[in-house]
Amino acid sequence: MSAALVFYLIAITVFFGCNALMVMGLNLQFGLAGVINLAYYVLVATGGYLVALSVVGPASAQGAGIVTYVGGWHLPWWIAWLIAGFGGAVIATMITLVVVRRLRSDYLAIGTLALGAVAYLLIGNTSSFLNGWTGLSGVAMPLHGIPGLTRMGHSEVFAALVLAFVVLGAWVSHRLTVSPFGRSLRAIRDNEGTAAACGKNVAQLRLKAMIIGGVFAALGGALFIQYIGSISPAMWAVPETIVMFAALIVGGKGNTWGALLGAALVPVGFLEATRFLPAIGSNPDILPALRWVAIGLLLMGFLYFRPQGILPERKTLLWSAPRRVPVGGGGSGALPIGEPPRGRAVAPVAGAATAGARARTDALLAVRHVSKAFGGVKAVQDASFEVRRGSITALIGPNGAGKSTMLGIIAGAVEPDGGSVVLDGTPLPSLAHRVAHRRVGRTFQIPQEFPTLTVLENMMVAPLGQVGEGVWTSMLAPRRWRRAQRGELDRAWELLELFDIDHLAHEYAANLSGGQKKLLEFARALQGEPALLLLDEPMAGVNPELASSLERHIVAIAERGITVLMVEHEMGIVGRICDPVVVMDRGRVLTEGSFDQIREDEDVVTAYLGGGLHA
């Protein structure tokens, strides 16, 4: 091989490797965690600048006034990598805390776009910080000056190092993707509120994904700058981020192989393919401009014809077939619930199975003087009631009475303006995931699923404190989390069988019918082994056959020691299974008692018959 060809191959290898790291990082942030970060290239630039500052030495040594920047050291190249990676993590944390935590979808995109542009303009305009638009140069390639290695020799070694990084990065990215950590991230991406209701700490998990993505970006940037030797703002202008998104969209988001393919096709493919086009005219700007035009058209074409990319996120089928083990003792139809909890970081079941004298008398949940207003609408006003341990308590009232708001407040999804909610003697926080960890499960008025997860995966989001939900266990101990989730999987299958949707286990939840989604939601809530189950209109939009089956399930749930609080409009079921019944009207708790008492209550009758007009 000629020397020129070898040099060219090395250049392509390094260019691919750096972009592969960057696209994999974006995949973690966007593909898995669903964060639209249009300031992504700022993270790449962070790595580039830090690696440059680490090795070029102080500005004063380069001649007074010629270049100006802060810092500048002579550190070994591998320490420069550490600094770059750490810097990427810090900047990613800052972007997350400032904008990602507070903004969603459109506004998040606009906010991050603005942040990226602000960084670009300020660093370019401020010549004393990082030498402005000129940037830093003279970054030596690692291994430079090692005896016995020619210029050619050490770039070969460097290319090998870059590839080693890609392999390591792909390994990390893949392990994270397939683990419970990745599953939780995908759940958050699909449906943030429901993920929180399943006990996922949305802010924290998203921050972790952003940080790991930031490290990938910074390392990609650092290696790239070490190869080409200089960095300036022109290299990380806003549209560069779009190239990363283009790579991910073309390759296929949500999986490591798609990210790698995208990196090979878009940044590398386009630069290299256009290199061989004949020069058009005398204008040197034409070729790069045409390249941008092509990338823009490619992006539009892919989003139209194949929005999922060439290698789309695949269905996760970790478990091939249901394990039909006979259920010990209970036989078929028994609820596989009420066992001691596995895993860690989970509050003990609040006396769930210890039915007895105590269980029949004391309150599991106490709502005390809770109020909530939305603008001028007082949805809940000074409401107080208790839910007895082991009971099926109904919360009824006309439309607009504040029932769903009340359920949201108990579940921690809605922050009350005043008052408190106490579970088993300890106040519940106004944070959905922490309430879930206190063993409060819930269903929603309109079924909420994770549409791009399979039914079985939907179930597997629910277990609390899973092994492999952390970054380190998911990366380093796949056997351990696989073993740990085996028991949960068995329970998931049993619950799916119980609700008669086990044949749909490997179907995407998005494809389920309304009734099936309702059943899935029930099963998922039970998978979390709740002590208290909040049901928001379980019978709404359900056919009579399914309704009677759900009714039996609710009774069975209560018989296993799970306390139920349900909002319901269907009075037949309330009369048959609920006791006591709490009545709300216009934000206030009107009265409570047995269904028969309630039916005789004049206030209740006038509330339901529109007596509010002359009350």
Place this chain on the structure above:
Amino acid sequence: MNLALVMPDLGFGIVTASVLAMGAVGFSMLYGITGVINFAYGDEMTVAAYATYVVNVLLNVNVWISAAVITLGMGFFSVAMARGLVAPFKRRRAGTFALMIITFALGIVFQNLLQVIFGSSFQSFDVSQPRTVHFLGMIYTNQQLVIIAIGIVAMLALHFMLQFTRVGVAMRAMSDNVPLARACGINTPRMTDLTWFLAGLLAGAGGFVLALNTTAFGPSLGETFLLVIVSAAILGGVGRPYGAMVGAVIVGVVTAMSVLVLPAADKTAVALIILVLVLLIRPHGISASAGRT
């Protein structure tokens, strides 16, 4: 502060605000009524500026006539964009993110096509030598006065349309609730077309005055200006044309006045920092009433 130093910058701020108002109102209307975040809007303005340049300089037509023709043309161009590009994606149920990326890609295509055709050298219109006019300590060229006038006329016309015509009421209804507007018998596809048309007109006129104000422009004329537009639109509250007007005045004046304390090169950064702060503190903008979420 010395008034004699402040007034010229205030004057310049009013010119910027006039340019900005057209862009911000167009962007905001599109976002509010059609739900599309049009990241190509800035580059549409560049297209308008270049098209006006072609008619004015290469075809040797009077600059004001060129601008009027191109402004009208941009209206139709914008509708074509909506029907040819945005509508097919919407029919495929493309999400907000996909549409955002598509308009971004479209902007990149516009900008780089202009680069291929015209190169990166700067162009300017063929206009008569400017005369300066002094007014309350503010110094204007006669062209800048025309820019302000165009801005005011455009905003007044829009105001009358929104308030006193059936079309305007229909648009405001759509901005609040599209399905409900449709159920009330509003011809929403036609209103969508009309909104794109108006946004196109505003991009056309806005692009022309932006280029006129910059005097010499290149293919990246609208690229960074887009973010200033977004800043004004978000500050005013998305989908609120009057808010966008107020936002344009605030952003225009604040960025122009920032040169008193900051380097002039940081003007755009100031606008972007306003944008980020508004998003964090009051994401629904200054004109959103309390309780409306």
